[in-house]
Amino acid sequence: MHRTPDDFGSLRRHVWALPFTLIMVGGIATSFSTGRYDHMAIAIFLTISSALPLIIERLWRVRLPTFIQVGYVAFLFLSMFSGEVLSMYSIFYPWDDIMHFISGLFVGMAAVLWLTSVVDRTKLSVSSWLTALCVFCLGATIAVVWEVVEFSSDRLFGTFTQRNDLFDTMTDLMLGTVSALLVAVLLDRALQQKFSLGMNRVIAYYRHLNRA
Numbered sequence: 001m002h003r004t005p006d007d008f009g010s011l012r013r014h015v016w017a018l019p020f021t022l023i024m025v026g027g028i029a030t031s032f033s034t035g036r037y038d039h040m041a042i043a044i045f046l047t048i049s050s051a052l053p054l055i056i057e058r059l060w061r062v063r064l065p066t067f068i069q070v071g072y073v074a075f076l077f078l079s080m081f082s083g084e085v086l087s088m089y090s091i092f093y094p095w096d097d098i099m100h101f102i103s104g105l106f107v108g109m110a111a112v113l114w115l116t117s118v119v120d121r122t123k124l125s126v127s128s129w130l131t132a133l134c135v136f137c138l139g140a141t142i143a144v145v146w147e148v149v150e151f152s153s154d155r156l157f158g159t160f161t162q163r164n165d166l167f168d169t170m171t172d173l174m175l176g177t178v179s180a181l182l183v184a185v186l187l188d189r190a191l192q193q194k195f196s197l198g199m200n201r202v203i204a205y206y207r208h209l210n211r212a
Contacts, residue, residue: 027040053072060117075099078099104181107138108179117210136184139180140177
């Protein structure tokens with residue numbers, strides 16, 4: 001793969017995520033024209049958030065794989081944008097549960113790459129179980145933070161992400177935590193060379209992408 005020594009934040013790895021961003025930009029204009037300012041605020045927030053992979057690359061001097069960048073922006077589009085702005089939460093009731101389960105998988109994989117970067121740069125020797133525990137803890141923390149975001153959105157913008165339902169909130173927390181646990185267990189098995197299911201290939205590709 002062609003790269004330059006200072007191509008951090010390159011749009012070349014982000015280009016396939018741009019269609020999702022453009023649709024969300026269109027959602028800003030549509031929401032404004034129809035007077036749905038709550039949806040407009042969500043679309044603006046998500047559009048700005050879609051640039052996070054580029055910011056991370058620049059600040060931390062890493063190269064994020066294309067599938068991570070596209071997956072992240074696609075998740076933003078499928079979760080709160082499709083859920084709220086396109087009303088998928090109302091049209092298809094399990095949509096919220098599916099998104100929370102996927103979020104745990106995605107956060108877990110992001111944590112795996114982050115820990116790989118930390119270990120490679122610091123030359124630390126960390127046991128597989130401790131690495132897996134860190135992935136799980138980060139996934140569980142993000143699950144909690146996301147519920148705080150949804151709660152804040154419901155109170156500030158009048159959205160209905162939590163349905164004013166404690167059962168829904170707790171289910172979301174469990175789904176995000178369980179999926180993060182699955183990634184953590186898979187990482188532990190991969191690091192012990194038990195089985196990989198592609199985890200070792202993802203880590204190897206990330207290391208190749210960031211090789212000096």
